Amino acid sequence: MPAAASEPRGGAAGDRLIAGRYRPAARLGRGGMGTVWRATDELLGRQVAVKELHPDGGAPATAALREARAVAQFKHPHVIGVHDVVEQDGRSYIVMELVEGGSLADRLRGSGPVDAPEAARIGIALLGALSAAHRQGVLHRDLKPANVLLEEGTGRVVLTDFGIAQLPGSTTISEDGAFVGSPEYTSPERMQGAAAGPESDLWSLGALLCAALSGESPFHRDSLGGVLHAVVTDEIRPPLATAPLLPVVRGLLERDPARRLTADEAHEMLRAYVSSGATPVAPRQYTPTERVAVVEPARRSRTRAALIAAAAVVVLGGAGAGAAALLSGGDEGGGQARAAAGGTATVTGHASAAAEPGPPGPTVTVTRAGEPSPLGTAPAGYRHVRDPDGFGLTVPAGYVRTTDDRRVFYVSPDGAFRLGIRLQQSVSGGPLGVMRHSHANGPDTNPGYRGGKVVSTTHQGHDAALWEFSWNGFSAAEGPRHTYDECWDENGTMYDVWVSAPVSRLDEAKRHFDTALDSFTPSA
Missing domain, CATH: 3.30.200.20 (Phosphorylase Kinase; domain 1)
Known part of the structure; x- marks a missing residue:
C-alpha cells in the first residue's frame, strides 16, 4: 500500500508502542x-x-x-x-x-480495467478465500475492490478487511443502527434489511468482477437512494466488457439468493474459462428448477413492492420522503401505469422496452440431455428450450438465460442480442392497449426513442399487437439498437416476446424474432 505521512493517536509516528511491541x-x-x-x-x-x-x-x-x-x-x-x-x-x-502492494481499487484508478483472464484469476482467488471463511461460518460483508490487495512481485490476491465480518444471520444494520458495508457491492437481501448468508458475499463478487472488467460497479449512482433502487429493483445491465465472463457475472448477480451460483459452480466456470479461453457455460448439475419455488404473479408483485418499501425505511432512514417515494412509486419498467384522463383502471406497463437487457441471473440449460423436444428438430444454430417459467420456444444456440422475477431473457454471449419473454394476466385494453401505452412512454424508457409504431395483428389465431422502434441503447458503447416486440392474449394470459439488437444486424434480429414467435408454446 502507498504510505501517507500521518501521526497515530497518542503521538508522532514511531513515538509509541502498541501493546509493548x-x-x-x-x-x-x-x-x-x-x-x-x-x-x-x-x-x-x-x-x-x-x-x-x-x-x-x-x-x-x-x-x-x-x-x-x-x-x-x-x-x-x-x-x-x-x-x-x-x-x-x-x-x-x-x-x-503486511501485504506490499496496492488494492484492486488502486489498480483500477491507476491503470484502468483489467482483462478477462486477470479478472478470472482474481475471481478464482477470492472464491477460495470466501469459501474458507464461509466454512468457518464467517461472512465478509464488504467485498469490494478496495478490500482486495494485489501483492507486488507475486501478484498474490489477498482478501482483507474482515473487520466488519459477522456470522450468518446478521443484517445490514449494525447494533448501533449504522449501515454495514459498501452499498454498491451489497446484495439485495442485505439492502432490504434481511438476514443473509454466504450467497450475499457471492453477489458482491459478481459486482466486483463487473468493476474489475469495466472500471466501476454496475450499481454506481449519485446517491444512496439511487444505489438502493439499482440494487433492489432497477434493471441490472452488466457492462459490455463483461462479455467473456458474462454467464458467471449473471449467475452471481441473481437477485434471488436461492438461484445464485454457488461458490463451487462459479469456481468451475472461471477455471473453464482460464483453461480454454472460451465463454464458460453453467455446470451440468446446475438445476434452477429444483431450487426455485414458483410464486403466483400477483403475490410476487405485492411482495416485491413491500420489500422495496421496507428497504427504503431500513437503509434510508431519515434521508427524506423523496428517496422513499423514488422506491415505492413510479414505473419500474414493467410495473403498473394508471390510465390517463382520470380513469381508475390500470394497465400493466410493458416490460421489455424499459429494461431490455434484464438483470443477471444464472446460466442454465433448460432442456435436459435425452429429453425429447415437442417442437421437432431445431433449425441449424438454434436449440429448443422448455423454460421453467412455463413456456417453450426455440432460441439461438449458446444464448444465456437470465431472469428478473418478472421477465425471462436469453442473451447472446457478447450481450449484443437480447430475447425477452414475459407472462402476465390479461389486462383491460388488451395487447393493443398495452403496446400503445408503451409506445407513448417510449421516450422515457428508451434513450433516443424514435420511429416507433404499433399495429394490430394476430398470433396463431389470438389477438396480438406488434411494436417496433429504434433507440440509442443504454450506453454509448452499446450504440443504436432496434427492437421487435409482439404480445398477445391466450386463455387469460398475456404473452410478450421481443428481440433487441444492434441496428447493423437487423436481418439476424428479425430471424431470431420470427423463430421465437413461430415456435412459442405455453406449457401444458
Whole structure:
C-alpha cells in the first residue's frame, strides 16, 4: 500500500508502542471502521499492518474484534493473516500481515480495467478465500475492490478487511443502527434489511468482477437512494466488457439468493474459462428448477413492492420522503401505469422496452440431455428450450438465460442480442392497449426513442399487437439498437416476446424474432 505521512493517536509516528511491541510508522489507509498503519513488530523484528479501530466507526469495536478473532482461527493463502488482537488506552487494534502492494481499487484508478483472464484469476482467488471463511461460518460483508490487495512481485490476491465480518444471520444494520458495508457491492437481501448468508458475499463478487472488467460497479449512482433502487429493483445491465465472463457475472448477480451460483459452480466456470479461453457455460448439475419455488404473479408483485418499501425505511432512514417515494412509486419498467384522463383502471406497463437487457441471473440449460423436444428438430444454430417459467420456444444456440422475477431473457454471449419473454394476466385494453401505452412512454424508457409504431395483428389465431422502434441503447458503447416486440392474449394470459439488437444486424434480429414467435408454446 502507498504510505501517507500521518501521526497515530497518542503521538508522532514511531513515538509509541502498541501493546509493548508494535511501533506505528506511517498511515496506509483509513476507512469508516478504522485506520491502518504500517508498523514494526519489535518482538519478532518484522513489518506488520496494525488496524486501529474507531469507537464510533459505524459498528462497535467489540463486534469487530469478535469477528476478527473468528477470522484468525483459519488460514488461507488469499485471506489476510491476522496475527494478534490487542487493546490499549481504550482503543482496540487488529495486527495483520503486511501485504506490499496496492488494492484492486488502486489498480483500477491507476491503470484502468483489467482483462478477462486477470479478472478470472482474481475471481478464482477470492472464491477460495470466501469459501474458507464461509466454512468457518464467517461472512465478509464488504467485498469490494478496495478490500482486495494485489501483492507486488507475486501478484498474490489477498482478501482483507474482515473487520466488519459477522456470522450468518446478521443484517445490514449494525447494533448501533449504522449501515454495514459498501452499498454498491451489497446484495439485495442485505439492502432490504434481511438476514443473509454466504450467497450475499457471492453477489458482491459478481459486482466486483463487473468493476474489475469495466472500471466501476454496475450499481454506481449519485446517491444512496439511487444505489438502493439499482440494487433492489432497477434493471441490472452488466457492462459490455463483461462479455467473456458474462454467464458467471449473471449467475452471481441473481437477485434471488436461492438461484445464485454457488461458490463451487462459479469456481468451475472461471477455471473453464482460464483453461480454454472460451465463454464458460453453467455446470451440468446446475438445476434452477429444483431450487426455485414458483410464486403466483400477483403475490410476487405485492411482495416485491413491500420489500422495496421496507428497504427504503431500513437503509434510508431519515434521508427524506423523496428517496422513499423514488422506491415505492413510479414505473419500474414493467410495473403498473394508471390510465390517463382520470380513469381508475390500470394497465400493466410493458416490460421489455424499459429494461431490455434484464438483470443477471444464472446460466442454465433448460432442456435436459435425452429429453425429447415437442417442437421437432431445431433449425441449424438454434436449440429448443422448455423454460421453467412455463413456456417453450426455440432460441439461438449458446444464448444465456437470465431472469428478473418478472421477465425471462436469453442473451447472446457478447450481450449484443437480447430475447425477452414475459407472462402476465390479461389486462383491460388488451395487447393493443398495452403496446400503445408503451409506445407513448417510449421516450422515457428508451434513450433516443424514435420511429416507433404499433399495429394490430394476430398470433396463431389470438389477438396480438406488434411494436417496433429504434433507440440509442443504454450506453454509448452499446450504440443504436432496434427492437421487435409482439404480445398477445391466450386463455387469460398475456404473452410478450421481443428481440433487441444492434441496428447493423437487423436481418439476424428479425430471424431470431420470427423463430421465437413461430415456435412459442405455453406449457401444458
